[in-house]
Amino acid sequence: MTGIFDAAWLAATISLTTPVLFAALGEAVSERTGVINVGLEGMMLTGAFFAFLVTWQSGSPWLGVFAGLVAGALLAAVMAGLAIEAGADQIVTGIGLNILALGITSFAFDQIFAHRSQVILDAMTPVGIPGLEDLGGVGKALFHQPPLAYAAYLLVPVLWLLLHRTNAGLALRAAGELPEAVDTAGISVRAVRWTGTLTAGAMAGVGGAYLSVVSLGLFVQGMSAGRGFIALAAVIFGRWRPLSVLGACLLFGGADALQLRLQVAETIPREVWVVVAAVPLVALAYAIARRRVSRIERGGVAVGAAVLAGGTVLAIVRPDWSIPGQLWLTMPYVVAILVLAGFVGRTRLPSALAVPYRRGAANQV
């Protein structure tokens, strides 16, 4: 951990990743059940506002986080009602809910706070994990966090267990691929999809609460600022698997933290190029570990080789470049699109994603 990738970078990465991770994990579950929630952004924003409001009123950040959860879930309930019960277009509904959420939170904020001076709440007190906290240079950065942050990372194995080791998980995974199979197994597809949608809304709400009351202690209109869409991209990049979604969120968070630090750097430090050159090697190692080498496409090999060569050359030459932070910020979306297009590994959306389920329609293939 030297140079630009120091403990402060690590700490910033964690704090930028955590709120997105909440939303992305919930959305991964939702998309697994066949509901894509473009309204994730709005649900984060709603969660952020109501968490802030309730914390300000009650003085308890925990009550605030709970309020954020409920607010996100309520908005998701509207989504579920329209998309699952009424068969409305999920995309259009999600767009509408984003606009509605922006309107409601901004309106209520103006209404309640416009005539006050800026309200700043105490951020949630970080809690250290004894033993780990004092570990080397990174202990403090990783293991001295607000309690809610640990919850986000604990949710990764919890959701993995839920999806892969429980009966509910089987139904959740099947509902987005072949809802007919769920139905014929005697489980209500509607119930499964409601579960997924509400999970996404509640967790996006918690992610929003994390932004407002845990890390900042204040609310700004539109403060989710696209994080809901980053979460959507992370779900795609993470291919709907909790652990990979965590990886995607950390990558995006790490890049974001890096660009914040690079804004002050004159040129891009050598270690950044080294990391860039290492990415294809890590990907290859992963492919070997998972026995996927044979599935790598020619395009993937070309891209990987180019990145490796380019990164190596740049690390040696160390040109006097600076890459604007704004361009770093396009990375999550570009990566998600490349993944979807099959340039980086192969992936496909859950087969029944955004398709309303009607019994009997299945027989007419």
Next chain:
Amino acid sequence: MRRGLVGSALSLATSTVIAATAIAVSIAVIAIAGHSPGAALSAVWDGAFGGRTELGGTLAKMIPLTLVALAWIVAFSARRINIGFEGQLTAGGITAAVVALQAPGLPIGVHLPLAVLAGVAGGAVYAAVPAWLWAQRHVNEIITTLLLNFVIVQILNWLVRGPLQESSHGFAETDPLPGSARWPVALSGSPLTWDVLYIPAGALLVAFVLARTTVGFRLRLTGASEEAARYSGTRTVRVGAAALVASGAIAGLAGSSLVLSSQSGVMTDGFSAGYGFAGIVTALLARNSPLGCIPAALLFAALRQGGGLMEARVGVSSSLVEITQGLVVVFLAGSVLLVARARAGRRRAVQEPASPVPEPS
């Protein structure tokens, strides 16, 4: 080749009821928030139509709303879903601004059309990416158009702080665009410029193309039934991709308009101002009727324009406009169900029992 009059009347009635309901709920919100709905409404009215400046502002806001709504309709007529207008609009604005800034000294008769064309091309090219991915690599265009919005927004953020930043390097905006590349004012003493003609021209042109030309027929046929289109010799993939690109071109036109008629005369970051999504809501309220976009855009433009005065005079947050817009979508999503149920019921009653009802995909 025109839809049944009964159908249009029904759509008009539904849209009116939905808009009225959304406004009624918004009024209730005003009342609950402890303000006088009457005062708020009259402030919105005055702010939107009270004078030359206000009226001009409302009409000016209709331009991007109408164009984006038309862009949605063009893609949707072939049942392709483009939700990347925010991005295509931004791309069009950027290319228009670049042409405006890089070619000074041209006469307005050349410079302005050139900048407008650059905007159209920018939007089209930016939409060609998801169109190509959809046609060639079977990537869902909804998600790619959505994600590409955020890429170009960041590029814009960089441009106005980097290569295109104004000479003093103090603000996130470009230098003033030369007058030869700016739309002349149409209504003196107001922000309204002559690009307001896009509204009637665009709506009429899209309506005409869709209803009365072979190109429009091909789009609608592909949208109505991909299989029937294929069997009658339509290359549906090509039509779908073309619809996306055309849709992006129209959004690019909207972007060029926002930049080339901006009151400050510069391109700032975030100039798209949410028009990319608000335009979709406009099209939805217009029930995908090109001419219906005009009244729908008027409603939302008036709310946007009048919201400012409402906030200043009555103290009701102008964010109410977003609440109204969001409610319109939610109510529409709900009502689509009712209409679809009624239609499906009728269809089933007419046809043989085992007939599969084709789904627009």
Next chain:
Amino acid sequence: MSSSATGAGAPLLRLRGITKRFGTLAANDDVSLEVEHGEIHGLLGENGAGKTTLVNIVYGLLQPDAGSIEIDGAPVRIESPRHALELGIGMVHQHFMLVPDMTVAENVALGLGRGRPTPSRVRVVSSELWRLSTRFGLEVDPEQRVDELSVGVQQRVEILKLLYRGARLLILDEPTAALTPAEWQALSEVLGSLTAEGKAIVFITHKLDELFGVADRCTVLRDGAVVGTAAMATATKADLARMMVGRPVTLRVERPPLDPGVPVLQVEGLTLVERGRTLLDGLDFEVREREILGIAGVDGNGQRELVETLIGLRKPTEGTVRMHGEALEHWSPRGFGRRSGAVVPEDRQRSGAALDLSLLENLMLKDYFARTFSRRGVLDRRRAAEHCRRLVNAYDIRAAGLDVRMSQLSGGNQQKAVLARELHREPKLLIAAQPTRGLDVGAIEFVYQQLLAHRARGGATLLISIELDEVLSLSDRIAVMFGGRFLRVLEAAEADPELLGLLMAGTEGAAA
């Protein structure tokens, strides 16, 4: 006192007087049958004979309008598929209900514990599956992902799924549709080992050959009613074929003899291979002027692919297609139309018409771009309306107006519109696929008249139909299509329903 029927002697499943109506159509009409323990019971019938409706009733997807169901002599009302499974009835659908990216064991475990967040015990399921699969000779690796399995193995997984849940009666819906002969051989052995343990199997098919050597008895359905139940040991193929298709011809068609003219369509060695599957296998035939070549055959034997290849939607892998003697290359539906070809697609509501467009637009589907109806890309609405009014009158299309949505027309009027669109230019070649599917008697008669009028005008016709009567009464020559090949091309005079029934069921013996 009513215990007479219950007890060890009662059949596993008994249906009495099952009737199910859809509108005016009786899909099942007073159907009664019994399935004994340890029996393989064939359910034989043409497309639309009511087999699927019947098993959907037994499986709890549909409720009968009249009649009763007994299991082991006890009357039951089967509420849902889940309830059916609790009663020991399971079904293997033609389209497998397997989630491709889950393992075999996970697929079997789906639905256990009613989907609660309780541990899924996939391991336990997995070891139980090993046990079951060895016991019944179903070789399946429970840990493999379903999308890595061949179709035959997937089918075994479906059967295992039901066995795991304790099904005693297995309904197999056209289980051989996608199987290779070797896979079918393996399946029939599995079925034998199942019945040895007292399980009963209902085997739905329209292929006669498969039942012999596997089934114990077979019930034949026709037009929703039971024609009879036969013991396979004593029945002959000819008997069953007659029972299956031998309905009296309801429509008499006057087909005056005409001398065929020169060939309009000539096909040599037409082969279509897509994704490793041979869909068309070396077809040779020609259709001449004033001639109707009928193609009989059960659905899904390559008919759709043949039509799509001929009109230029699919590119043949091998072989040549000639129209008017000219060999076609890289043609499209437009090119097919320009060479005076017309097509009535088999799926009227998907490929034949765009239901959400108006009647006028549907009538113009293939003409809107013609010079008569558009100038520089602008449609001439007046001319189009005139033209369409003429078609509406000439073809007696009943509609409230030209602007009515196609979906609001009856099936018969939709088909009349399709015929009007395709025939008004008096094409030299007409391909008509299932032209009367789902139509009432009046509309069917109209379609027949139009086909014969086209023939009388000197047009060539390729008629593809699963309705044997139709093929028999309209065709001058008849081919039977099976597995992408023509088993035989017969002159109309030498064809009779029995022979065709045998050929349609894929009996190679009759091909000689």
